[in-house]
Amino acid sequence: MTPSLPRGYHSPQVDVEVRLNTNESPWAPPEEFRRRLADEVARTDFNRYPDREARGLREALATLHGVSPECVFATNGSNEAIALLLAVIGGPGRRAVMFTPTYTLHSHLSHLSATEVLATQRAADFVLDPVTVKEAATVDAPDIMFLCLPNNPTGTLDAPDVVDAALEGPALVLVDEAYGEFTDAPSAISRVGTANVAVVRTFSKAWAMAGLRLGYAVAPPEIVSAMVERGLPYHLDVVKQMAGRIALDFTDEMKERVSAIAAERERLSASLGELPVTTWPSAANFILFRPESPAGRVWERLIEHSVLVRDLSLHEGLENCLRVTVGTPAENDRFIDSLGEVLV
Numbered sequence: 001m002t003p004s005l006p007r008g009y010h011s012p013q014v015d016v017e018v019r020l021n022t023n024e025s026p027w028a029p030p031e032e033f034r035r036r037l038a039d040e041v042a043r044t045d046f047n048r049y050p051d052r053e054a055r056g057l058r059e060a061l062a063t064l065h066g067v068s069p070e071c072v073f074a075t076n077g078s079n080e081a082i083a084l085l086l087a088v089i090g091g092p093g094r095r096a097v098m099f100t101p102t103y104t105l106h107s108h109l110s111h112l113s114a115t116e117v118l119a120t121q122r123a124a125d126f127v128l129d130p131v132t133v134k135e136a137a138t139v140d141a142p143d144i145m146f147l148c149l150p151n152n153p154t155g156t157l158d159a160p161d162v163v164d165a166a167l168e169g170p171a172l173v174l175v176d177e178a179y180g181e182f183t184d185a186p187s188a189i190s191r192v193g194t195a196n197v198a199v200v201r202t203f204s205k206a207w208a209m210a211g212l213r214l215g216y217a218v219a220p221p222e223i224v225s226a227m228v229e230r231g232l233p234y235h236l237d238v239v240k241q242m243a244g245r246i247a248l249d250f251t252d253e254m255k256e257r258v259s260a261i262a263a264e265r266e267r268l269s270a271s272l273g274e275l276p277v278t279t280w281p282s283a284a285n286f287i288l289f290r291p292e293s294p295a296g297r298v299w300e301r302l303i304e305h306s307v308l309v310r311d312l313s314l315h316e317g318l319e320n321c322l323r324v325t326v327g328t329p330a331e332n333d334r335f336i337d338s339l340g341e342v343l344v
């Protein structure tokens, strides 16, 4: 167990034709969604504060997941949900455990809340085994334990028994399911009623609304109440509440996008298999790969082809790795063709 260093979060926003670096959806939500949102926006009393408790949105999310609205808290991106959970559970004298490499915001937000971070390195295949997780949960006895299912940036999906293993300790188990919609695996949301689990989800990925900044936590009601106390009043604006609620009426379209992305991911993964790179199986909308030549140079040369991927090569455990988001079929072709030229 080694404490990790605080690190900022930055993904460069470079002006290129093919942007495959931040795991956004390549397709926007449907036109009908835009039309309904525009109608509601046109009828909004912008002089009034929004519904402070975001009841309509929370009820719609509760219905989607088959939980009570008291268990749902909507936030400005799921990052805010993580920050508020840390405000409740973390802080000076509290400890968080995480399994690296994982989403860097987990350690970054822990550090910002003065929560001590204990990081356990994943094995070379990045897959967690329940024995390691149980040991960290019980021996380190943290206050909060982070899991990321599927895991960003590796794409790998740990089996549901890692959640059971995490629950062997005293910690609140925070399961980040930012990519949960991309898998058929059962969501940890089903455990919220009976175990010390909080799940965070986002509209930024499968829901194709990264620009909206909307996420939510599903957690035991007493934790939700504590998050509400620590959040700012009227923190969720009126347009965001509407957009989230209306988006949930287009769940079938979301699922269609997810299937198309999963099919493209498999095609991309097969194409990568023919190039001199190592890849890991992904259950999300991106693929981690390690070229045999220097990653920094590959990243730069892809930019020369107007293709932007994520350079993770300086992160511990991700030496020489890059990550590509699954785009449209045309974008993926462009990426594969460019990578093929760069790697010769």
Ligand SMILES: *Cc1c(COP(=O)(O)O)cnc(C)c1O
Residues within 6 Å of the ligand: 023, 076, 077, 078, 079, 080, 103, 148, 152, 176, 178, 201, 202, 203, 204, 205, 210, 213, 214, 215
């Ligand atoms: C993208 C991502 C998020 C989403 O953050 P938002 O603030 O909702 O945009 C959360 N967790 C992980 C692991 C992610 O990759």
